[in-house]
Amino acid sequence: MNEFCANFYELWHYYDLGDFSRYMYESGAYPAVFYVMLAFIVVPLVLYYVVIDHIQLARFWKWLVLVLLCSLACAVTGALMGNTTVDQYLIEKNIHHTSIVDTAVVSFGLIVFAWTLVLSFVASLLFQRLSVKSRRIPF
Amino acid sequence: MSKLYIFGIGGTGARVLKSLTMLLAAGVELKDTDAVVPVIIDADQSNGDLTRTVDLLNDYKKLRASLTFNEDSLNTFFRTEVDDMETNFRVPISNEVNKSFGDYIRYNQLDKANRALVSLLFSKRNLQAEMNVGFKGNPNMGSVVLNNFQSDDLGGTSMKQLMANFQENDRIFIISSIFGGTGAAGFPLLLKTFRSAQVEDFPSAAFLQKARIGAITVLPYFGLEDREDSSINAATFLSKAKSALTYYINNLDIDALYYIGDNLKSNYHNCEGGRYQENNAHFVELAAALSVVDFVSLKSEETRVYKEYATKEDADPLTFPLLSEQTQRMIRMPLTQFFLFSQFYKTRMVDALTYAWAKDRHYQKAMLKGEPYKTLFQIFEAYNLWLGEMASNVRSFQPFNLKMAPHDLLQSVNGVKALSGGLLSRTFGRDKGYYAMLDEMEKVAVKLSHTLSGEDYFMSVFSEATRQFINHKKI
Numbered sequence: 001m002n003e004f005c006a007n008f009y010e011l012w013h014y015y016d017l018g019d020f021s022r023y024m025y026e027s028g029a030y031p032a033v034f035y036v037m038l039a040f041i042v043v044p045l046v047l048y049y050v051v052i053d054h055i056q057l058a059r060f061w062k063w064l065v066l067v068l069l070c071s072l073a074c075a076v077t078g079a080l081m082g083n084t085t086v087d088q089y090l091i092e093k094n095i096h097h098t099s100i101v102d103t104a105v106v107s108f109g110l111i112v113f114a115w116t117l118v119l120s121f122v123a124s125l126l127f128q129r130l131s132v133k134s135r136r137i138p139f
Numbered sequence: 140m141s142k143l144y145i146f147g148i149g150g151t152g153a154r155v156l157k158s159l160t161m162l163l164a165a166g167v168e169l170k171d172t173d174a175v176v177p178v179i180i181d182a183d184q185s186n187g188d189l190t191r192t193v194d195l196l197n198d199y200k201k202l203r204a205s206l207t208f209n210e211d212s213l214n215t216f217f218r219t220e221v222d223d224m225e226t227n228f229r230v231p232i233s234n235e236v237n238k239s240f241g242d243y244i245r246y247n248q249l250d251k252a253n254r255a256l257v258s259l260l261f262s263k264r265n266l267q268a269e270m271n272v273g274f275k276g277n278p279n280m281g282s283v284v285l286n287n288f289q290s291d292d293l294g295g296t297s298m299k300q301l302m303a304n305f306q307e308n309d310r311i312f313i314i315s316s317i318f319g320g321t322g323a324a325g326f327p328l329l330l331k332t333f334r335s336a337q338v339e340d341f342p343s344a345a346f347l348q349k350a351r352i353g354a355i356t357v358l359p360y361f362g363l364e365d366r367e368d369s370s371i372n373a374a375t376f377l378s379k380a381k382s383a384l385t386y387y388i389n390n391l392d393i394d395a396l397y398y399i400g401d402n403l404k405s406n407y408h409n410c411e412g413g414r415y416q417e418n419n420a421h422f423v424e425l426a427a428a429l430s431v432v433d434f435v436s437l438k439s440e441e442t443r444v445y446k447e448y449a450t451k452e453d454a455d456p457l458t459f460p461l462l463s464e465q466t467q468r469m470i471r472m473p474l475t476q477f478f479l480f481s482q483f484y485k486t487r488m489v490d491a492l493t494y495a496w497a498k499d500r501h502y503q504k505a506m507l508k509g510e511p512y513k514t515l516f517q518i519f520e521a522y523n524l525w526l527g528e529m530a531s532n533v534r535s536f537q538p539f540n541l542k543m544a545p546h547d548l549l550q551s552v553n554g555v556k557a558l559s560g561g562l563l564s565r566t567f568g569r570d571k572g573y574y575a576m577l578d579e580m581e582k583v584a585v586k587l588s589h590t591l592s593g594e595d596y597f598m599s600v601f602s603e604a605t606r607q608f609i610n611h612k613k614i
Contacts, residue, residue, distance in 0.1 A: 133578065
């Protein structure tokens with residue numbers, strides 16, 4: 001799982017963030033971020049399409065706002081989780097010098113945001129079949 | 140199942156037929172009836188009331204033709220077929236109406252004795268009266284001119300052609316006023332024509348003689364302004380009604396006879412006929428139309444039935460709760476459904492087409508400009524005008540809040556406070572019924588068969604959604 005999640009967030013080495021990616025992998029932080037991302041996708045969409053399924057929410061722009069907000073929240077959460085886990089790992093392993101740059105966390109957050117957005121869209125196309133009022137959202 | 144031939148005689152006949160058409164459009168059911176054949180009998184071809192009714196019937200027929208009432212359809216609007224049998228909903232009564240009554244009976248060619256007799260029965264004014272706008276409240280004239288229904292030579296599709304396909308289980312209903320000219324004379328003559336039908340005049344004479352026939356005779360329910368130059372005098376309405384009733388007691392071979400009238404009257408503009416005779420719709424005409432609904436539900440063994448109409452209270456204005464339970468069962472739900480549909484269509488349809496129920500069928504805004512939606516809109520306009528006229532009349536009928544309804548569906552029915560929305564509706568803001576209606580539409584739409592045509596699907600969504608809206612909101 002760690003291997004899969006590492007490839008997932010590093011885009012199969014096309015988006016390697018150097019030491020940040022290396023320590024994310026070694027600390028096993030990737031799967032936790034992945035599971036949190038799934039929660040940020042499934043829970044809001046199940047609420048939107050199935051539990052609430054309200055006619056006044058059945059608008060494309062309202063769905064878009066929901067998905068963007070969830071993606072943003074997931075990105076912030078994932079970046080913070082990743083950063084905290086890497087810091088703890090470095091302390092445990094007594095590593096004092098790394099080439100991790102500050103922007104690596106932000107870059108990681110952007111990756112999480114993008115993946116959450118894409119997978120939310122795909123999940124929406126599945127969950128809309130369970131909905132009555134929002135069955136044509138987004139399309 | 141059978142056909143129901145409905146003859147609306149004179150101006151009152153035309154207006155009652157208009158009310159009946161509105162009821163049928165709203166989905167009021169006529170039991171055991173495959174199709175209705177409405178026919179207006181009036182010498183006054185340019186009569187405003189006649190023209191309005193014929194236009195409405197043509198719109199109804201046109202729209203109905205685009206709908207299919209199979210087992211998948213949940214639509215109840217326009218469910219009764221209306222057929223004109225190539226008459227354009229009119230049957231001529233004479234090809235000599237464009238002359239005076241005196242010329243029609245060839246008064247100047249009569250010998251002295253006959254002329255004297257005629258002078259006893261008809262005034263100078265009667266003899267000089269032009270008949271192209273009807274008989275101007277003179278049934279004595281009408282009884283002469285209208286005694287010729289079985290003739291082939293009247294111009295247009297004749298009664299003989301109309302009744303050529305009359306079958307054993309078909310029924311007839313006659314609507315007329317008792318205080319006018321055409322209706323008062325025409326009703327008993329038409330009835331006599333059918334009961335004494337001969338094979339040389341009607342191929343289906345045997346069926347006609349024994350057919351189940353019902354009728355409503357409308358007693359005075361409006362007055363007229365005094366006008367010296369008019370030959371119509373409202374003060375004679377009651378005396379004419381009494382004379383006619385005296386005749387009816389012993390001379391009508393009929394299965395069911397309905398009566399209705401009103402002692403609370405408004406004075407209409409005293410118009411002798413023509414296109415300016417366009418009286419506002421009145422509740423009495425709506426109630427008279429209910430006699431047709433009642434007639435078709437009578438059992439075949441019920442004959443010589445006599446009924447009179449009444450409300451719970453002698454009130455003005457009337458609303459639904461003031462009508463009898465039977466009347467409410469007949470009309471409250473259908474009229475309310477159709478009213479909600481018309482308000483929603485006029486005010487919210489364009490936005491509603493952006494929701495899932497419309498996207499399922501790829502509906503676009505442009506389709507509203509084409510058929511049958513254009514005709515549907517015309518019928519809605521006529522329906523709301525009809526409601527408005529009844530609301531503004533004396534003994535007014537105001538079941539709906541015509542001012543508030545376009546803005547707030549929940550306030551559509553007078554005297555009723557609809558249930559408000561649940562927590563989520565209150566959270567997202569008061570929707571004034573619009574989203575509640577959309578909600579019902581979506582729930583209905585997912586259950587409808589994919590094999591329904593676009594038009595049937597559209598009508599089914601609104602028919603069932605309005606019903607559910609009314610039930611859930613308790614309006």
